[in-house]
Amino acid sequence: MKESKRTQKLKEKKVTHKLGIIVPYRDREQQLKRFLSHMKEYIKDIDYEIFIVEQADDKPFNRGKLLNAGYKYALDKGCDYFVFHDVDMLPEDVDYSYSDKPLHLATHLQEHDYETTFFDYFGGVTMFTKEDFKTINGFSNEYWGWGFEDDDLLIRCIEGDLDIDKETFGFGDIETFEAFKFDGDTSYISLKGKNKSLLSDEFTISCLVKPNDVIVSENKDYDEYPIVSIPGYNIGLFYNSFRRFFCQTYDEDKKSYSISSDIIGESWVHLTMKYEIPGMLKGSNKWKVSFYINGNLVGIEEMNNEILQLSSDEIFIGASSDKKTNDEFFCGLISNVEIYDISLTDEEIIEISQNPNKLKVRNFGEFKSKDFLLTQINPLLSDDKKCNDISGEYNVSLENIYLYKDTQSFKTFLPKPHRRESRFQSLKHKTNSSIGNKWVHQETRRNQIKYYNEVKQDLVDFRIDGLNTLRFDEVSKEENNLVTKISIEL
Numbered sequence: 001m002k003e004s005k006r007t008q009k010l011k012e013k014k015v016t017h018k019l020g021i022i023v024p025y026r027d028r029e030q031q032l033k034r035f036l037s038h039m040k041e042y043i044k045d046i047d048y049e050i051f052i053v054e055q056a057d058d059k060p061f062n063r064g065k066l067l068n069a070g071y072k073y074a075l076d077k078g079c080d081y082f083v084f085h086d087v088d089m090l091p092e093d094v095d096y097s098y099s100d101k102p103l104h105l106a107t108h109l110q111e112h113d114y115e116t117t118f119f120d121y122f123g124g125v126t127m128f129t130k131e132d133f134k135t136i137n138g139f140s141n142e143y144w145g146w147g148f149e150d151d152d153l154l155i156r157c158i159e160g161d162l163d164i165d166k167e168t169f170g171f172g173d174i175e176t177f178e179a180f181k182f183d184g185d186t187s188y189i190s191l192k193g194k195n196k197s198l199l200s201d202e203f204t205i206s207c208l209v210k211p212n213d214v215i216v217s218e219n220k221d222y223d224e225y226p227i228v229s230i231p232g233y234n235i236g237l238f239y240n241s242f243r244r245f246f247c248q249t250y251d252e253d254k255k256s257y258s259i260s261s262d263i264i265g266e267s268w269v270h271l272t273m274k275y276e277i278p279g280m281l282k283g284s285n286k287w288k289v290s291f292y293i294n295g296n297l298v299g300i301e302e303m304n305n306e307i308l309q310l311s312s313d314e315i316f317i318g319a320s321s322d323k324k325t326n327d328e329f330f331c332g333l334i335s336n337v338e339i340y341d342i343s344l345t346d347e348e349i350i351e352i353s354q355n356p357n358k359l360k361v362r363n364f365g366e367f368k369s370k371d372f373l374l375t376q377i378n379p380l381l382s383d384d385k386k387c388n389d390i391s392g393e394y395n396v397s398l399e400n401i402y403l404y405k406d407t408q409s410f411k412t413f414l415p416k417p418h419r420r421e422s423r424f425q426s427l428k429h430k431t432n433s434s435i436g437n438k439w440v441h442q443e444t445r446r447n448q449i450k451y452y453n454e455v456k457q458d459l460v461d462f463r464i465d466g467l468n469t470l471r472f473d474e475v476s477k478e479e480n481n482l483v484t485k486i487s488i489e490l
Contacts, residue, residue, distance in 0.1 A: 017080050017081055019047065020051060021083050021096075022083070023052050023086070023087050024053055024061075024086070031087050031088050038090045051485075053073070055489075055490060057490055061144070063143070067138070067139050071138060073484060081127065081128065082130070085124075088429050089106060089125055089426060094125075094423070095420055099127055101163040102164070103417070103420045104125075105126065106424060108421065109423075119263075120265065120416045122153055122154045124424075125422070126150075126153070136466070137156070137465070139466060140153075141469060144447070147432070151451055154416075164415050166416060177410075178378075178403065178405045179403075179405075180318075180335060182329065183329075184329050186329065187401055188399050189317035189318060189399070190396070190399070191316075191396055192394060193395055202341070202342055204274040204344045204349075206273075206337075208270050209269060210333040210412075211266050215453065221438050222240060222242070227271065227317070228316075228337055229315070229320045230310060230315055233256075234248060235249050235308070242434065244261050245271060246258055246260040249301075250307070251287070251303045252307075259273075261291075261298055265414040266332075267412035267414065270294050272291070274349075275307055276343045287303040317334060317337055340369060340372045345366075350366065360373050375393060375394055
């Protein structure tokens with residue numbers, strides 16, 4: 001069957017696009033060889049050219065600046081859309097065709113067992129049109145060493161009013177909600193009383209929490225923000241500058257046990273930790289601590305000995321102690337802090353997480369442990385903005401606490417990139433991110449401080465840092481069969 005004249009004309013008028021694949025590079029020769037060989041075999045039916053931008057000086061690696069330079073070279077070669085591509089990611093199932101909105105392609109990576117990356121991840125492989133990349137003024141030139149230039153890129157998309165997606169966090173809908181607001185500097189709640197028994201037997205601690213933006217300290221390697229803390233060795237629930245929630249305990253030998261969540265956005269979450277002692281009925285000879293988020297089990301740690309017996313008779317909410325010189329304070333909202341002198345069942349934990357705003361003074365659904373509730377610190381119990389302890393076992397003190405009250409949902413909508421589902425093989429390389437609670441490279445901490453304390457606080461204007469302020473010196477340029485390799489000094 002012959003094509004109609006209309007179809008022929010449409011084909012003739014079809015807009016064609018040229019892709020520029022821009023790769024920041026230094027000292028990964030074997031990976032580069034594999035990447036180039038793989039890409040030449042993989043990409044079909046797309047007009048493209050690859051630009052390898054090598055940093056030739058001995059300064060810390062600057063991924064954003066290299067990608068900005070590559071964009072300018074690709075622009076000169078007639079490219080009208082771009083993929084900014086790490087050299088250690090080989091496509092297995094990836095669509096590189098044109099998109100009229102920014103896309104994140106590095107969604108399923110072999111090194112993460114092809115699991116979806118965290119919600120606002122915008123690194124690895126990203127796609128932009130010429131117009132959109134110009135609108136956001138490219139990448140920042142000011143992130144030296146590993147990390148946070150991709151986080152900055154998402155902020156630029158938001159501030160540049162580009163088309164981005166949103167992720168929903170949280171759970172449930174309610175008519176009226178109250179919480180305690182902590183300023184991250186001086187706010188805390190102290191419970192002083194007969195809580196020594198809390199650590200002598202089983203217990204469960206749960207709460208409803210929503211952190212604000214991370215504020216990092218320039219004189220620290222990392223930051224922890226206490227949510228519910230028993231001072232001394234800081235046993236309890238915490239949030240950190242890696243945007244992860246975690247619980248922490250110590251045994252009698254002062255060995256630490258910690259269970260951490262994945263990266264979570266600034267949204268409402270219900271946290272629970274419980275401590276269990278060995279028993280014949282439980283079929284275990286180990287002490288156990290378990291951590292739950294929104295009723296879902298995050299992990300279990302088996303302890304060699306029973307939990308460390310501390311002399312403190314206080315519990316702190318929003319701080320690790322009441323010392324004004326201590327800079328470990330939580331910033332955000334906390335409500336419904338509940339402490340039980342029993343290890344709740346999994347079914348009970350699910351029940352209370354799904355009904356976070358209910359007072360636990362009576363049983364409901366699968367919740368059967370009202371008689372084991374030591375205290376519930378809840379603003380609904382407040383009298384003239386003062387917090388009451390329903391058990392009468394604690395003296396409760398509020399310092400610089402504000403009452404947050406609103407009609408809202410527990411659901412939070414946070415910005416994230418649009419994604420085109422893709423699979424990549426990951427070439428092996430040394431980790432550049434974090435090991436435990438420390439960054440591998442000190443430059444990353446400086447990048448983190450810049451991102452959270454300046455960019456996230458809207459103290460930096462993306463219009464005066466990027467393509468329009470890019471400066472570099474070209475050392476060499478080689479062109480060979482759809483590949484241009486440029487060496488530059490920054």
